[in-house]
Amino acid sequence: MRLETKQDFRDWMFSVLNPLKPLYSAGGARLHLGDSGVTYPEVSIEMEAFSRPLWALVPFWKGGGVNGSFEEIYQKGLRNGTDPAHPEYWGGFTDYDQRFVEMAAIASGMIFTPEKVWEPLGAKGQKHLADWLYAINEHIIPDCNWQFFMILVNVALKKNGWRYDAGKLKSGLDKIESYYLEDGWYRDGASGQKDYYISFAMHYYGLLYSVAMADEDPERCARFRERARIFAGDFICWFDADGAALPYGRSLSYRFGEAAVWAAYVFAGLDDIPVAVVKGILARHLNWWCEQKIFDRDGVLTIGYAYPNLIMAERYNAPGSPYWGMKTLLCLALPDDHPFWSTEAAPLPALPEVKMMLQANMIVHRRGRDVIAYPAGVCEKYGHGHVPEKYSKFAYSTKFGFSVARSQIVLHENAPDSALAFVIDGDDYVFVRKVSESYHIFADRVVSDWQPFPGIRVTSVVVPTEYGHMRIHEVESDYDCTAYDCGFAVEKFTEGYGESAEGKTAAAAWRKQGCTVSGEGPEAAGVVIGADPNTNVLYANASIPAVAYKIRKGEKVRLETRVETFVKEE
Numbered sequence: 001m002r003l004e005t006k007q008d009f010r011d012w013m014f015s016v017l018n019p020l021k022p023l024y025s026a027g028g029a030r031l032h033l034g035d036s037g038v039t040y041p042e043v044s045i046e047m048e049a050f051s052r053p054l055w056a057l058v059p060f061w062k063g064g065g066v067n068g069s070f071e072e073i074y075q076k077g078l079r080n081g082t083d084p085a086h087p088e089y090w091g092g093f094t095d096y097d098q099r100f101v102e103m104a105a106i107a108s109g110m111i112f113t114p115e116k117v118w119e120p121l122g123a124k125g126q127k128h129l130a131d132w133l134y135a136i137n138e139h140i141i142p143d144c145n146w147q148f149f150m151i152l153v154n155v156a157l158k159k160n161g162w163r164y165d166a167g168k169l170k171s172g173l174d175k176i177e178s179y180y181l182e183d184g185w186y187r188d189g190a191s192g193q194k195d196y197y198i199s200f201a202m203h204y205y206g207l208l209y210s211v212a213m214a215d216e217d218p219e220r221c222a223r224f225r226e227r228a229r230i231f232a233g234d235f236i237c238w239f240d241a242d243g244a245a246l247p248y249g250r251s252l253s254y255r256f257g258e259a260a261v262w263a264a265y266v267f268a269g270l271d272d273i274p275v276a277v278v279k280g281i282l283a284r285h286l287n288w289w290c291e292q293k294i295f296d297r298d299g300v301l302t303i304g305y306a307y308p309n310l311i312m313a314e315r316y317n318a319p320g321s322p323y324w325g326m327k328t329l330l331c332l333a334l335p336d337d338h339p340f341w342s343t344e345a346a347p348l349p350a351l352p353e354v355k356m357m358l359q360a361n362m363i364v365h366r367r368g369r370d371v372i373a374y375p376a377g378v379c380e381k382y383g384h385g386h387v388p389e390k391y392s393k394f395a396y397s398t399k400f401g402f403s404v405a406r407s408q409i410v411l412h413e414n415a416p417d418s419a420l421a422f423v424i425d426g427d428d429y430v431f432v433r434k435v436s437e438s439y440h441i442f443a444d445r446v447v448s449d450w451q452p453f454p455g456i457r458v459t460s461v462v463v464p465t466e467y468g469h470m471r472i473h474e475v476e477s478d479y480d481c482t483a484y485d486c487g488f489a490v491e492k493f494t495e496g497y498g499e500s501a502e503g504k505t506a507a508a509a510w511r512k513q514g515c516t517v518s519g520e521g522p523e524a525a526g527v528v529i530g531a532d533p534n535t536n537v538l539y540a541n542a543s544i545p546a547v548a549y550k551i552r553k554g555e556k557v558r559l560e561t562r563v564e565t566f567v568k569e570e
Contacts, residue, residue, distance in 0.1 A: 002287070004344075006332070009329065010065060012290075013329050015299075016299075017070070018299075019298055019299030020053065021073070024077070027080040027086060027088040028076035028088075029078075029080045029081030029086075030046035030050060031049035032319075033049050033319035033320050035319070036310060036318070036319060038315065038316060038321075040098040044097070045319065047090045047099055047102055048320045048321065050077055050102075052105060052321075052323035052324050053323055053326055054117075056327075056329040057070055058116075058333075061113040062112045063333045063334060064336065065332065071116060074117060078117060078125065082125070083125075083128050090132065093135050093136075093139050095139045096142060098316075100136045100149050101149055103149055104152045106133070107155065111159055111208075112212070114160060126160075126162075130157060133153050134153075134162075134163060136149065137153075137154070137168045142189065143189045144189030145197055145205070147175045147176055147189075148176065148201065151176070151205070152209070155213060176202070176206070183230060183231075184229070184232070185234075186227075188201070191380060192378055192379065192380065193249065193250070193383075196254070197251065198231070200257045200260040200324075200327060204327060207261075207267065208264065209221065209224060210224045225268060229270055231261075232265060232270070235261065238364065238371065240366075240369055240398040242288060243284030243288035244398040247396060247538065248375070251314060253317050253321060254322060254325045255325045257324050257326075258285065259282055259328050260330065262328075263330035263331040264327075264330055265278060266334065267331065276344060277349060280345035280348065293306065293308070294322075300319075301323060301325075303319065305538065306401070306537060307540055311406060311535065315384050351366060353367075354443070362441070363444075363445070363446055365469070367567075368567055369399070369567050370398055370567045372395050372469070373395070373396045374394060374462045375391065376440075376448050377392035377434075378391070379435055387434075389402060389405060390402070390404070392433045392435060393417070393419050393433075394418045394460070394471060396418070397565075400489060400515065400538070401538030402489070403415035405430075406535060408429055409430070411423070411529045412529055413532050414430040414432075415532060415535035416430060416432050417488055417489040419432040420433065420452075420458065420483055420486070420559075421546075422456055422477075422481050422484075424453070424479045435450070436448040437451065445463045445464075446461070446462045455479060457476045458473055458475050460473050468564045468565045471485060472559070472561075473559040474558055474559075475556070475559060476556045477553060477555075479551075480552055482550060483551050485547050487506075487516070487563045487565075488565060489544050490539075490542055490543055491538070492510070492539075492543050494510040499528045501528050504519055504524040505517065505518040505526045506518075506528050509566075512568050513566065514565065515563065515565045516563075516565075517547050518561070518564075519547035519562065521557060521560065521561075522551070522557055524547050524549055526548075528546070547561055
């Protein structure tokens, strides 16, 4: 699908949302999309699925769009879902309630399109909705991006003349301020993780606030806008020339939500990056997703990344969760005469080949049509699922993706791509970098100290090169073990696929891409690991070339591994 005109973007939205129409409940307030499990109850699951399409519908309405069927569904659903006497009532709350998250989409509708989601409810319906939303002020919410949900709810209530909590609004804004670091980057509350939440949460909601409260809170709005402007200079480097964004971190099931901040960028009137370039990023990104297998046979979005995959999902991914990606269609709020619609989508501007992102704890490397990130492995030790795989590998690529483990036993189940994986002699368990104990980010390399297992100590240096990257490890172990320095996972069962392991080198490749790994170190030997199906986020079947090294107890050894890749343009 070519996305150029406003109608093109609207058509794409309806291609995603229309399959949902027959699945709404009789009262319109619930949407059942699947039966996989999550950490919150059914009422929250179905309310979440109801709410998230609003992230596209509200901009559609604000931009002049009319669709009677969706208007009817959501007006009916809002009345019934917030009516304590109705069977589809969304219920009372507990602390840390998932429904607080979903309030934000409704609040956005009340702020930007009250004529669609507020005024038609009538006096009784408005009171029910206002009382239901106000409850976010009466419970504990996490000290993280959730503060923005409380902020947006109170802004919505205030702007529509209903009771709101000024103290909670201020405290939420103060907490957001405390999360700001430098160079346009936030932290997500207490978490040290730097991922897409910085873009599609912290900056996205900050820019919404900057538009909604421009008159009431101009100084803060200016700060939000300036931070987003600075952040954009880094974040543009996470996208490749074909439209793919860097698969890195958690919540990748939100898929095209990766580009949501660019829609907020143009919605808020920021223009340091030309509108044609922003349009190009959004259009190529959505087109890239059109080529992936992300829908089920009924046209409903699935949990996963480039294909349906529950293995890589977080504990909070419900069947309706992927529709958070609809935030990327905030551009539909732009008026018909906005330059975004008339300008031709432009390619990415010239970007640095290697860019140090100190606040993100990584270096980003552009190699042809591939973008590779080399992070320092700074993350929470435990979290929402597969944290080491999502944050602590040596490299992440737009063309090769990354893999998550089916188990910690045996290499093919662990699928340790872009990792130095240890197997202690006499055992089957696989140990990789979970979190770095110390690290340094330089302009041309990343250095980290880490322990995959108590008694195994590693210092790793990762250096971008013209052919890919070099890894230099110093290893000292209290155990006899084998260390597998693994390259990228390469799609198999494809045209021209082949693999080899000879001497100190291993390779896997097919017509479009390939990875070769070679090494110098004790008893270096090439090996190809046939990863279990559904471990890589891009490819349902993949192989991982690697070099195996023998590590002897009590010896300090140096490993040098060369990782070389190629990606051919279509």
